[in-house]
Amino acid sequence: GAGVSQSPRYKVAKRGQDVALRCDPISGHVSLFWYQQALGQGPEFLTYFQNEAQLDKSGLPSDRFFAERPEGSVSTLKIQRTQQEDSAVYLCASSLGGAEKLFFGSGTQLSVL
């Protein structure tokens, strides 16, 4: 595709539910990033992949958050037992390498009720 695609665009979950957010990066981009953006804040780093290898997961807020990119292309961010504080926009970005120039998707807006 022409850009980074994220689905779903909106997700409403009941507290305690598990959710899975999908990211389709730009074809050929080896690096993939997940960021979390709360309302009125800048994006905050969650995790980073180079191909299928997860090189940095230091930003994942708890062990309820898990990300994977098994074939080095599509990535899934999974949140188990969602809490209200997980409500945010989850942004995926990809690049040819590193964080020099990131291409972001439009995000998934997660609301936990």
Place this chain on the structure above:
Amino acid sequence: EDQVTQSPEALRLQEGESSSLNCSYTVSGLRGLFWYRQDPGKGPEFLFTLYSAGEEKEKERLKATLTKKESFLHITAPKPEDSATYLCAVRLRGGSQGNLIFGKGTKLSVKP
């Protein structure tokens, strides 16, 4: 603690009224400073990368500059379509390749 602070939080300009946005940073070592533009409901869109003090980059009505402690995004004769939130981010020397530290952004409104 590594920190990025943007000011002002919001800025209202009349069309054609030039101004500057500020991004100050307190970091252990800077590897690069980035400017992004974010429209409502969209992800950030890359504008510029700056690496060293004294460096400048330009694109249409925007010019980004960098000193040892801060960066400015100058907007010359803005148009309503320049209305957006402008985000500044830094990448730390010795830090993870993927970990950018973003500021909270400056929300710019340009009225016709």
